[in-house]
Amino acid sequence: MSAELRPELGDFCSIVCMKAVIVGIEEALGEKATAISLIAAGRVRGKQVVEGLGLAGQSLPLEDLTSKLAFALGKDGTRLLVLDKIEQDGEVYRVYTKETICSSGEALGSERQCTFALGAVQGALEAVSGKRFRGKQIESVLRGGTHDTFEYTPIA
């Protein structure tokens, strides 16, 4: 990994600091306003990722899209999350992720929802498909799931 933005510290910062940003904004603005803002920010970021990969508007097999996004967002990319699988059921997408920012360092049973990660995957799917989706988290590693799973339904 090359350091492009910060010569001494490199391009990655601690997950503890990132989490503190989220929790701090929640304290000030409330969970809902924070979630809206982070989902919106995530959507923009996801779109940027897809455009950076040259995949916007491309008709790709799901396996190819999965592997490219997993690479860009995972250990060899920006390390936002681990993306294990994308399923398509008609027009609905389910995306299986883990090691998301929001779930890291949380106690088991916590009600915390993923927001930035949910939005980032949403923005990526929207940029690739050209459709708009509404996303929700349907499973959490904090509540007995194997993954933080997001479901995206097209807006009719």
Added chain:
Amino acid sequence: MANLSSLQGLLQNFVVSSPDIQGAAVVTPDGLPLAAVLPNSMDEERTAAMSAAMLSLGERIGRELARGTVERVFVQGDMGYGILTSCGDEAMLLTLASKDAKQGMLFLEIKQMSEKVMATMGSNASLFA
């Protein structure tokens, strides 16, 4: 598509029917645009996210500062008004009005429009496929 078309039609009529109303948008509580008639200079996606966050923040202020249930978030600038109102659990309405608008009339029109949006949302099982 018919559902969103109905909302878009409602908004078109709302904006066209009053010279003081300069734009309007219906957005989801999580900040996604459902329908919008906005000036070209405004980004629909950003406006939707901003509106949802603002209404949510207004509701939090209402709760934390013991102001009760929030009816609307009202932004008054020297060029006009921006008003956010809830339309049930599924949507909220942003209305942009000129500084010349009569507030009482404006609130009445917004109330009537909110009811129409709620009826449209309610009459359609879901806007999401």
